[in-house]
Amino acid sequence: MSRVPVAILISGSGSNMAALVADMEDRAHPARPCVVISNRPEVAGLARAARAGVPAVALDHRAFPDRAGFEAALDRELDRAGAEIICLAGFMRVLTPDFVTRREGRILNIHPSILPLFPGLDTHARVLAAGMAVHGATVHEVTPELDCGPIRGQAVIPVLPGDTPATLAKRLLPAEHRLYPAVLRRFAAGDRTPLALFP
Numbered sequence: 001m002s003r004v005p006v007a008i009l010i011s012g013s014g015s016n017m018a019a020l021v022a023d024m025e026d027r028a029h030p031a032r033p034c035v036v037i038s039n040r041p042e043v044a045g046l047a048r049a050a051r052a053g054v055p056a057v058a059l060d061h062r063a064f065p066d067r068a069g070f071e072a073a074l075d076r077e078l079d080r081a082g083a084e085i086i087c088l089a090g091f092m093r094v095l096t097p098d099f100v101t102r103r104e105g106r107i108l109n110i111h112p113s114i115l116p117l118f119p120g121l122d123t124h125a126r127v128l129a130a131g132m133a134v135h136g137a138t139v140h141e142v143t144p145e146l147d148c149g150p151i152r153g154q155a156v157i158p159v160l161p162g163d164t165p166a167t168l169a170k171r172l173l174p175a176e177h178r179l180y181p182a183v184l185r186r187f188a189a190g191d192r193t194p195l196a197l198f199p
Helices: 015-024 042-050 067-081 097-102 123-128 164-188
Strands: 004-010 031-038 057-058 085-088 107-111 134-143 151-158 195-197
Touching: 004 015, 004 067, 004 164, 004 195, 015 031, 015 042, 015 151, 031 067, 031 164, 042 057, 042 085, 067 097, 085 164, 107 164, 123 134, 123 164, 134 164, 151 164, 164 195
Parallel strands: 004 031, 004 085, 031 057, 085 107, 151 195
Antiparallel strands: 107 134, 134 151
16 A cells, blocks of 8 residues: 655644654554654754654754745755645644645644634633633644635534633643544545544
């Protein structure tokens, strides 16, 4: 079986990246990790990837004069690795419409809210401020409009009395680590049916 090469882009510790890579260790998985790329050379996620046997590339965005230069270098690394699917896993750079359009339909992202609710940043605090009874995460295809691509999976958790943004984020992580690998399995096999995970 030919397995689809997947690139994972990170900007931090890479916990979602680690969950994706661990799931792809299954030889029956339709995809395989071909490279992990970070725009921040100092992050722990690169070492985690290397320990898992995945090529790890640091591509410091600060070394480029503009976003176009960084994305041209990113394109080269993705092409060199043969990536057919890109998973954004805590990648804290907004990709330009030009980059996304060239690879549209092949980029996934995980966002810590039940989209279309709470796109953008500070989702945990915004959920609490809105008095929501539930919170969750969404895996969606990336399109030029931020956090608005087709939804491929969602996980839901309850908001508990006394939750803070930090406790909510911590309790959401295990759901993210179940959701993203499950969606990637389906996506790499050509199944675009949205997946729902509940506690």
